Amino acid sequence: MPSITTFLTYNDQAEEAANLYCSIFKNSEITRVTRSGATGPVMSVIFQLDGREFYALNGGPHFTFSPGISLFVSCDTQAELDEYWENLSEGGQKGQCGWLTDKFGVSWQIVPSRLGELLGNKDPEKAKRAMQAMMKMTRLDIAVLESA
The missing domain is CATH 3.30.720.100 (Signal recognition particle alu RNA binding heterodimer, srp9/1)
Incomplete structure (x- = not known):
């Protein structure tokens, strides 16, 4: 391999x-x-x-970086997500839906590990509400996504 x-x-x-x-x-x-x-x-x-x-x-x-490729960080807790979000975005740029660019130009996605489950919920209305909630966020908020 x-x-x-x-x-x-x-x-x-x-x-x-x-x-x-x-x-x-x-x-x-x-x-x-x-x-x-x-x-x-x-x-x-x-x-x-x-x-x-x-x-x-x-x-x-x-050589420059592009948001066409990013490093994906899956977080189990809001505290973990918040820590990565703040530390990696320092000196960089905070974007929408959990995306950020660090001070070197590298794109990162800082997301809850449950995001796929929330956006792919069997109840299409619940999935839609989670997507709508996410689209309004920069740093993702797990509690808000789960309650959408």
Whole structure:
């Protein structure tokens, strides 16, 4: 089975981004930093977020991120959702429906783990109300979605 790793290309902030992400997510660490020469600038960083491997490269200003791809964080509690939402959006931009862009331009979706169940409820009216409630939100509110 092949290994699939998320590869993120930054202008020159790969190490800063990896440090931020590792400070936010539990069970995370930087596993390797590669420099250009013995003391040169950082070229790449390999890190793990809760056991999932990521590769970050300093590729220069012609690489940019797009909301066409995002990192999806499924949260069991409102406290967990709120913490990720605030920490990842700091210096970035808060969007609609649980989407945000961090200060490096990476798009994230911070959502309740039950979101699919709520939006796909067997009662089409309840599902519609949950969708309507979500469409009015930036940071998602689990209690409001569940009571919709």
